[in-house]
Amino acid sequence: MALGRWTLLLLLPVLRYRILAVELSSQNVQPVVQEFQNVELSCVISSTKSANPRIEWKKIGAKETSYVYYDSKMQGDWAKRATLHSRTSLMISNVTRADRGVYRCEVVAPDDTNIGAEININLTVHVKPVAPKCRVPQSVPVGKSATLHCQEKEGFPEPTYTWYRNSEPLPKDSKTSPKFVNSSFTVNSKTGTLTFSEVQKGDTGRYHCIASNNVGSAQCEEHEMEVYDLNIAGIVGGVLVVLTVLLLITVGICCAYRKGIFAANKQNGNSYKTPAKPDGVNYIRTDEEGDFRHKSSFVI
Incomplete structure (x- = not known):
């Protein structure tokens, strides 16, 4: 107590x-x-x-x-x-x-x-995201790599990104979906990039992305990306044509030199020649009078 x-x-x-x-x-x-x-x-x-x-x-x-x-x-x-x-x-x-x-x-x-x-x-x-900025290449040859960009800087927390082709959402990896088995792309939902390792003809389409967080979402405008075949035969043919033309020009110049065409043109060109002295005329040069001409019969 x-x-x-x-x-x-x-x-x-x-x-x-x-x-x-x-x-x-x-x-x-x-x-x-x-x-x-x-x-x-x-x-x-x-x-x-x-x-x-x-x-x-x-x-x-x-x-x-x-x-x-x-x-x-x-x-x-x-x-x-x-x-x-x-x-x-x-x-x-x-x-x-x-x-x-x-x-x-x-x-x-x-x-x-x-x-x-x-x-x-x-x-x-x-903060709700605003419309992101998207960069999509207009055309890409088959078999080449390509990267599509989507970026938004206003939203908080930082938004995540989803890419769409022809209004259809794309998975993060094409290998995880049987529908996109012929494609080879990956989507980075944090950075907003859509990367193709090798584009195929089936990748042609209209692309857009959506940025979203727990407040809301916003999307960019659609952009068309065309995938075209690279015409190897046409490129090789064009190179051969250019080489053939250059070869013909070179052969023509060599032939012209051998035939003396350029030498003849040089001789036919205008050139200054000292006038010939008439027969029976001798010249005596003095500093004061220059050339003094007299005939051989001239007697001092």
Whole structure:
């Protein structure tokens, strides 16, 4: 009996401290909401002695912390779409993806021994995907590889991708379906790529993909991909024709050189020749007069 009294006396300061300390709790510290809907960030004062404790809400960012509720009023953009609910909880309407993050509820109770308390609420906002961008090659020769791309950057959580050909969904691996036994493709549902190791004529068709998450889905426009036969005989024939033409031109040039056609053309070309001197005329060149012509009968 005496031991029980001593134990009570020892625990009394601790019990008194807990009774006089402000305490906070929350119904949900990890709320999840869809974009453009409303959400309540729960913050409840479990115990306090103060009649009018000071309440503050902050959004904790990686680089800076901003006030949401301070000095008994909403701050900035929050004044248009946020209110206090049940004295301390924060109600946000028309939530956007920019609202996701960590929010801190802080309560200061001057009459309590432990005057301050805080609790963090991590808000997650789910965003519906928008129409993804698809890249599909227009034409591919039979037997060649091909990759189709589908990408969407707005949805959260990150969407998964499903490819369709002629409005029919494609499996992740063509080998797993008897319907696509003649194809050789794989689909990466995380990256949105559809890869053919060797395309076949049966792979020709209209392709589109759908990006989806737990909020919704969106699809890209259809794109036509044509698979054509590679005309090997025609290509070889064209190469042979070009080689034959080049051979004939070379033979013709060689024959022209042998017959002297190019040499004759060179001799027949215009060239300057020094005029011949008439018989019986001698030239004496002087610096002042140039050429002085006289006949052989001229006598000094």
